[in-house]
Amino acid sequence: QGQLAESGGGLVQAGGSLRLSCAASGRLFSGYFAAWFRQAPGKEREFVAAIAPSGSDTYYSDSVKGRFTISRDNAKNTGYLQMNSLKPEDTAVYYCAMGLQGMLRSPTGYMYWGSGTQVTVSS
Numbered sequence: 001q002g003q004l005a006e007s008g009g010g011l012v013q014a015g016g017s018l019r020l021s022c023a024a025s026g027r028l029f030s031g032y033f034a035a036w037f038r039q040a041p042g043k044e045r046e047f048v049a050a051i052a053p054s055g056s057d058t059y060y061s062d063s064v065k066g067r068f069t070i071s072r073d074n075a076k077n078t079g080y081l082q083m084n085s086l087k088p089e090d091t092a093v094y095y096c097a098m099g100l101q102g103m104l105r106s107p108t109g110y111m112y113w114g115s116g117t118q119v120t121v122s123s
Helices: none
Strands: 004-007 010-013 018-024 034-039 046-051 058-060 068-073 078-083 092-100 110-113 117-122
Touching: 004 092, 018 034, 018 092, 018 117, 034 068, 034 078, 046 068, 046 078, 058 068
Parallel strands: 010 117
Antiparallel strands: 004 018, 018 078, 034 046, 034 092, 046 058, 068 078, 092 110, 092 117
16 A cells, blocks of 8 residues: 655746655555646546656657656656646646556546646646
8 A cells, every 4th residue: 555645736827847756655556557647627537647666668649749748766666747837727636646457547547546636737
């Protein structure tokens, strides 16, 4: 068992940047796929990015490809999401997820979740 805790969210102007962190406790992290999802008000939770346990492979949604970068530091049990060129449509609660057990891009594919961090992008 383990826990995930996101941090780094906040309010930023369009075109700005934020870096989200996901700290894992317990035995959760190394050896697990890590992913970021987001959920805007009134919308379903959607896939943002994922990274393989070794960090060698990364996956992105079309809406963030080229602007966001997912990474991880297994020595620190921490994952990151660098978000650049932010747009108002990126406004959402961002969740860290781990423990891939199904489809990579589906929220149902992950066993463990953080409680989320709010990202608000003003126009």
